[in-house]
Amino acid sequence: MxxxxxxxxxxxxxxxxxxxxxxxxxxxxxxxxxxxxxxxxxxxxxxxxxxxxxxxxxxxxxxxxxxxxxxxxxxxxxxxxxxxxxxxxxxxxxxxxxxxKLIVDRFYLVLPKDLRPRPQYEISSNSTQTKIYEHAFDYVPDRNAVNDLLKVDLNDINPQSNNYKFWKYMLMGEEKTYLTFEMISRLALYIIQHNxxxxxxxxxxxxxxxxxxxxxxxxxxxxxxxxxxxxxxxxxxxxxxxxxxxxxxxxxxxxxxxxxxxxxxxxxxxxxxxxxSALNIVKLQKLMYEKIDKDINPDIIINKNKDEGKVLKLSNLLCK
The missing domain is CATH 3.40.50.300 (P-loop containing nucleotide triphosphate hydrolases)
Incomplete structure (x- = not known):
């Protein structure tokens, strides 16, 4: 100390x-x-x-x-x-x-019962999500349809919606709970919003x-x-x-x-x-920054390395 x-x-x-x-x-x-x-x-x-x-x-x-x-x-x-x-x-x-995941694993018990995963859950693969979707809706979805059902505000989820039905199948399947990292993040957000x-x-x-x-x-x-x-x-x-x-x-x-x-x-x-970066590369970066961002101080990049590195015009490279 x-x-x-x-x-x-x-x-x-x-x-x-x-x-x-x-x-x-x-x-x-x-x-x-x-x-x-x-x-x-x-x-x-x-x-x-x-x-x-x-x-x-x-x-x-x-x-x-x-x-x-x-x-x-x-x-x-x-x-x-x-x-x-x-x-x-x-x-x-x-x-x-x-x-x-740390938030959900430690505090999942504060979630409402219809949003509460089992303590032992698996991170689902895309194929598992597709199978669960088929079981819930009786047809094979495209990948975007599955992703869209997972991206939902849990504060506004409608119990009559397909989103809710799919979440329930993922959370409380017959044998296991399957979660995606998208679902884990949304459950974590719900926990800290409400507790x-x-x-x-x-x-x-x-x-x-x-x-x-x-x-x-x-x-x-x-x-x-x-x-x-x-x-x-x-x-x-x-x-x-x-x-x-x-x-x-x-x-x-x-x-x-x-x-x-x-x-x-x-x-x-x-x-x-x-x-x-080598000094000559830094000089090029500096010129580019000055052109694309007026808020950057022209002296924003300094380099104490030796004068090394090469910067060539594209036309010279094409000629070679």
Missing amino acids: MNKDQWKPSNGIVLESNAKQAIFTNDNILVQAGPGAGKTELLAQKASYLFQTGLCPAPFNILAISFKRDAAENIKDRVSKRVGKEEGSRFISKTFDAFA KYVRHIIRSAFPFVFLDEFQDTTVLQYDIFRECFLNSESKITAVGDNKQQIMLWAGADKEIFGKYTREFRATKVFLKENHR
Whole structure:
């Protein structure tokens, strides 16, 4: 344990001024940065700072939510290497799907009986969903028909609707309960919307929340996060890059940064350094950023690497 003024980043890392602001702030914050800027490393260093200075003492935890499993494992490993296994055990790193599953597995008993899964359930395959649909409606559906029945607001579901009938077959089949991650997320959202005690438990356990790859967050995932932490005492750090928003086809919310900064009153900062790309590649990135985004500071990308890498005109490549 050390004083806040004594803390320094591990591994001899030198933080740029905006990274320091993101780590030391006691406000909700959005960190935007391009590839190679060290967004995940920033979260690992911030976890180290919170643990080592006693700002997040036991038994409290830090919750880190990532879009992909490998990203969740990566940041967990980084934190454990910096603070040790004992402190690292209080760094709870999950994907959004795993976080929703955690809520359902622990609090499913608060659900209404007609929406309550059995405690032992299986994650269904597409073929299983198709078979259940055939059993419920006596004909073979296309894939979109099945997906549409799963995407329903459980607060407004009509007991006479096909959505309700299909959910009942999935939840309370003759032998097993089958759930999809879509269903798990919607059940988790229903739980935290309707049970203030569950919200209190989650907020009390996690005074600090990190959101990695924030640009890929879907509307449903953001709804779960917002219901859990909006107007709470938990401090949120979100990192991402709207130029890497490649999951719009899978439901990523293209307005996610604006929603978050507005609703959580978050400060927005940009990381300027690029620690990965060769200098000439960085120069090209800088020119492209200046052309496509007027809000980006022309000095947003800096690189301390050697003058390496080649940038060729497309016409030159075609001639070869």
